[in-house]
Amino acid sequence: MRNFLRLLRYGLPYTLQLLAGVVLLAAVGLLDNFRVLLFQPIFDKVLAPNAPPGPILVGIPRFHLQFDLRMVVPHFLHNAWTVVAFALILSTILKGICDYLGTYLVNYAGFGTITDLRNHLYETTLRRSSSFFHKHPTGTILSTLINDVDRVQNAVSSVIGQFLQQLFTFLVGLALVIYMGGQLSWALLLFVPVVITSARKIGREVRHRTRTGQDKLAEIQNILHETVTGNRIVKAFNTELWEILRFKKAATRLFRANLRSVRIQSISSPLMDSIGAIAIAIFLFIGRNEIMHGHMTIGIFAAFIILLFKLYDPIRRFAYFYNSFQQAMGASSSIFEFFDSEDDVKERHHAVTLKHFERGIRFEDVGFSYSSEEGEHQILHNVDLEVRAGEVLALVGPSGAGKSTLVNLIPRFYDVTSGRILIDGHDLRDLTLSSLRRQVAQVTQETILFNDTVHDNIAYGQPETKRSLVEEAARNALAHDFILRMPQGYDTVIGEKGFRLSGGEKQRMAIARALLKNAPILILDEATSALDAESEALVQAALANLMRDRTVLVIAHRLSTVRRANRIAVLEGGRITAVGPHEELLETSPTYKRLYQLQFMDSSEPVLAAGKEE
Numbered sequence: 001m002r003n004f005l006r007l008l009r010y011g012l013p014y015t016l017q018l019l020a021g022v023v024l025l026a027a028v029g030l031l032d033n034f035r036v037l038l039f040q041p042i043f044d045k046v047l048a049p050n051a052p053p054g055p056i057l058v059g060i061p062r063f064h065l066q067f068d069l070r071m072v073v074p075h076f077l078h079n080a081w082t083v084v085a086f087a088l089i090l091s092t093i094l095k096g097i098c099d100y101l102g103t104y105l106v107n108y109a110g111f112g113t114i115t116d117l118r119n120h121l122y123e124t125t126l127r128r129s130s131s132f133f134h135k136h137p138t139g140t141i142l143s144t145l146i147n148d149v150d151r152v153q154n155a156v157s158s159v160i161g162q163f164l165q166q167l168f169t170f171l172v173g174l175a176l177v178i179y180m181g182g183q184l185s186w187a188l189l190l191f192v193p194v195v196i197t198s199a200r201k202i203g204r205e206v207r208h209r210t211r212t213g214q215d216k217l218a219e220i221q222n223i224l225h226e227t228v229t230g231n232r233i234v235k236a237f238n239t240e241l242w243e244i245l246r247f248k249k250a251a252t253r254l255f256r257a258n259l260r261s262v263r264i265q266s267i268s269s270p271l272m273d274s275i276g277a278i279a280i281a282i283f284l285f286i287g288r289n290e291i292m293h294g295h296m297t298i299g300i301f302a303a304f305i306i307l308l309f310k311l312y313d314p315i316r317r318f319a320y321f322y323n324s325f326q327q328a329m330g331a332s333s334s335i336f337e338f339f340d341s342e343d344d345v346k347e348r349h350h351a352v353t354l355k356h357f358e359r360g361i362r363f364e365d366v367g368f369s370y371s372s373e374e375g376e377h378q379i380l381h382n383v384d385l386e387v388r389a390g391e392v393l394a395l396v397g398p399s400g401a402g403k404s405t406l407v408n409l410i411p412r413f414y415d416v417t418s419g420r421i422l423i424d425g426h427d428l429r430d431l432t433l434s435s436l437r438r439q440v441a442q443v444t445q446e447t448i449l450f451n452d453t454v455h456d457n458i459a460y461g462q463p464e465t466k467r468s469l470v471e472e473a474a475r476n477a478l479a480h481d482f483i484l485r486m487p488q489g490y491d492t493v494i495g496e497k498g499f500r501l502s503g504g505e506k507q508r509m510a511i512a513r514a515l516l517k518n519a520p521i522l523i524l525d526e527a528t529s530a531l532d533a534e535s536e537a538l539v540q541a542a543l544a545n546l547m548r549d550r551t552v553l554v555i556a557h558r559l560s561t562v563r564r565a566n567r568i569a570v571l572e573g574g575r576i577t578a579v580g581p582h583e584e585l586l587e588t589s590p591t592y593k594r595l596y597q598l599q600f601m602d603s604s605e606p607v608l609a610a611g612k613e614e
Contacts, residue, residue, distance in 0.1 A: 003332045007156065010117045014109035021109065022164060024102030029168025031095040033176055036306050038088055043299035045080040103161045110157030118149050121335060129345035130413040131370065139222030144338055147217055148331040155328030163321045170314035173307050180304045198271055202264060202319070206326045209261035214331055216254040223247050265323050275315075283308055345415050351432040357439045357520040357551070359424045361387040361410065367418035368405055368574075379405050380574045383419070389520075392547060392564060394556040396595055397571035403555045406571070407523045410553070411440045441519035443546070445526065445555075447506040449498035454483050455490040457498075458512045470516060477512035477542040479505070504535030511542045522547060524554040526561060568592065 011018065073086045125132075125141060133141075227234055227243050234243055287305060290296045296304070366383040369376050379402045387393050395403045408414060409421060412428055421428045428436060449457050458473060459465040470490065474480040482505055486492040498506050514522065524543070540560055547554075547564070556562045568585055570578040570592045578589035585592040 003329055003336055006336060007113070007117070007152070007328075007332060010120075011109060011113040011156075013116070014112045017105045017112075018109040021102045021105030021161070024098045025106065025161070025164045026168045027098040028095055028102060028165055029170075029172045031091050031098065032169050033172045033307065033310070035088060035091050035095070036173075036310060037176070037303055038084055038091075039303045039306055040297075040299040041080065041084050043302050044297055045084070045299075099165065103165070106161040106164060107157050110160050111153070114149065114153040114156055117152070117335070118145070121145060121149065121338060124339055127343075128341075129343050129415075130408070131344045132341065134370075137218075137222045138225045139220070140218045142225070143214065143218035143221050144334050148214055148334045151214070151331035152328045152335070155324045159321055159324045162317070166314040166317050166321070170311060170318075173311050173314075177304065177307050177311060180300060180307070202267055202323065204326070205264045206261065206323045206330075208330070209257065209264055213254065213257040213261055214334060216250070216257045220247070220250045220254055223250055271319075280305070280308060345412050345433075347433050348430060352426060352430050352435075354423065354426060354431045354435040354439060357424060358389060360389050360391075361521070361551070362422040363406075363419070364422065365419035366406075366409070366416050366421060368402075368409065368414065369417050370414075378574065383574075383576055385569060385576055385579070387551060387553060389551050390549070391566045392552040392554065394554050394562050394565035394568045395571060396556055396562065396568060396592065398591075398595070401571040402574040403571055404525060407525070407553050407555065410521070410523060411437050411442065439519055440521045440523060441514040441517045442523045443507075443510050443514050443525070447498070447503075447510045449494060449501075449506060449509060451493065451496045453488075453491050453493055454486065454509070457494065457509060458516055460513055462516065465516065470512075473512045473516040476515050476545045477508045478538045478545075479508040479512050479542070482508075502535065504539055507539050508542050511539075511546050515546055520550060522550045522552045522554075524552060526555060526557045562596075570595075 073083050122145060125145065223243070223246060227247070234240060283305065287296065287301050291298060291301055363383045363385040366380055367378065368380040369378040371377075383406065395406065397403055405414070409416060410423075410428070412433060415429065423431070423436070423439070450460070455467070455470055456463070458470050467490070471480060474483055474490075483490055483492075492500075494500050494509075498509065501509065524547070540558075543561075544564075554561055554565065556565065556568075562568060563582055565582070567579055567581055569576050570585065570589050572591055578585055578592060580588065586596060
């Protein structure tokens with residue numbers, strides 16, 4: 001119920017449309033049952049050859065609630081057939097108009113509610129810290145954003161219009177059945193507990209099965225995402241058969257979960273059919289006695305029994321509506337789990353806006369750890385480091401030393417678990433996230449490009465940038481020439497992850513994007529992938545242009561980068577063990593000397609000579 005109330009809050013902006021739709025659908029229920037009441041004069045007047053002339057009454061004679069149809073039809077229509085035919089056609093046309101407008105308005109409110117929910121969910125997901133995406137696989141996130149929202153949409157937009165129409169038809173019909181049938185209609189109460197109890201039990205089970213099915217679907221989407229994005233690895237290791245079998249097993253689990261859900265849902269309709277058939281059979285038997293004793297006319301009983309038949313259809317559909325509602329509630333639980341999950345990185349109230357970066361970055365006794373099912377994992381320990389404005393600081397160390405974690409703390413992709421990081425004397429946690437990240441540009445080891453044009457990839461986040469500035473950034477990144485050779489130049493769509501580009505071209509595109517952002521702080525994680533000599537030279541020249549007049553933290557993998565740095569920090573096991581220029585570290589840091597020999601020196605250089613100096 002809590003999730004249902006939370007969903008309703010998204011519908012508040014559409015209250016006017018919803019109320020208008022509800023009123024119109026209530027009119028549909030009223031007019032639908034009014035047409036059934038016309039069977040009373042049809043049997044008692046139109047089809048009775050000996051019926052005396054006089055008023056053509058419709059209503060409930062038991063309570064003297066009747067009116068003459070001749071009052072609502074033109075005066076020149078005077079015989080029973082024309083009066084009833086006119087009333088039937090007019091009520092049908094009015095019902096159709098109200099049905100169309102009411103269904104449209106209710107669906108407008110429903111789709112609007114779901115659109116706002118989907119937008120809010122996407123916005124919430126996109127603003128989460130990096131740890132959120134580590135905890136939730138991509139397939140699970142996609143399943144929640146698409147499949148779970150689709151389940152809720154089906155209930156809120158598509159089903160709600162049908163439900164309201166059937167509800168008002170049922171309520172008006174039930175009132176008429178009770179008034180027309182008198183004591184006869186009270187026998188309906190015998191069936192109410194059976195219907196309610198069975199619907200509740202089935203609905204609870206449907207809700208549980210829906211959640212299970214959505215989880216299995218998320219598992220399939222995880223496999224799809226991994227194998228489609230990593231298709232080259234799958235082919236390279238010849239594991240197509242293994243992945244196909246893994247997918248088939250997941251599909252079978254989804255198949256079984258869906259079958260269990262269908263088994264439960266399929267009980268509803270035949271159960272309601274059986275209950276309805278028993279009820280109608282009983283009323284036919286009792287109604288015959290009522291007519292024989294003169295308590296009812298054939299016309300009144302005909303209207304009564306037809307109304308009873310019409311009650312049966314909404315009751316049968318209510319089981320479907322209830323199941324859809326329970327499916328939506330099952331899906332919404334995953335949606336609101338995303339909303340309710342605590343974010344590790346939060347912006348404080350009254351956070352300070354960092355207008356300009358001027359002095360430097362300081363790490364003070366910084367520690368970082370993360371939790372997993374295996375327990376707490378400490379990545380960084382007591383890091384003390386200062387990076388002065390305009391300085392190039394290279395980070396080197398063995399794999400897993402914490403280099404990437406250290407630089408990712410600066411734009412607050414994660415928050416420190418101990419100590420603090422200062423920019424121009426401000427604790428990062430006291431700054432607004434937007435102003436902090438405006439000061440930082442990042443070129444990652446994995447080049448991230450979007451399935452968009454070259455221009456829009458370079459101008460990412462700055463759509464109003466002039467074309468001339470985009471081209472200037474591309475020239476400085478030494479990308480302008482190869483872009484012009486593309487079919488549509490800067491308007492060429494480069495494909496998903498830029499698959500139409502070579503490795504060197506991708507890197508230069510990313511460098512152009514960072515140049516255009518023109519942030520004073522640059523975080524550079526050099527790509528370890530090997531390039532041909534020409535591409536390597538172009539990328540290095542582009543990087544030199546990018547690093548000029550900026551404060552740079554670079555995770556270095558190339559000798560040229562190490563020598564370009566003002567200082568080098570050596571990380572081992574999450575700790576900084578040495579800081580200094582290249583020549584000094586070769587003398588004072590055995591770890592740096594070993595890394596220099598293994599990573600940075602060419603095989604033709606005199607490694608042994610360096611080794612004898614230890």
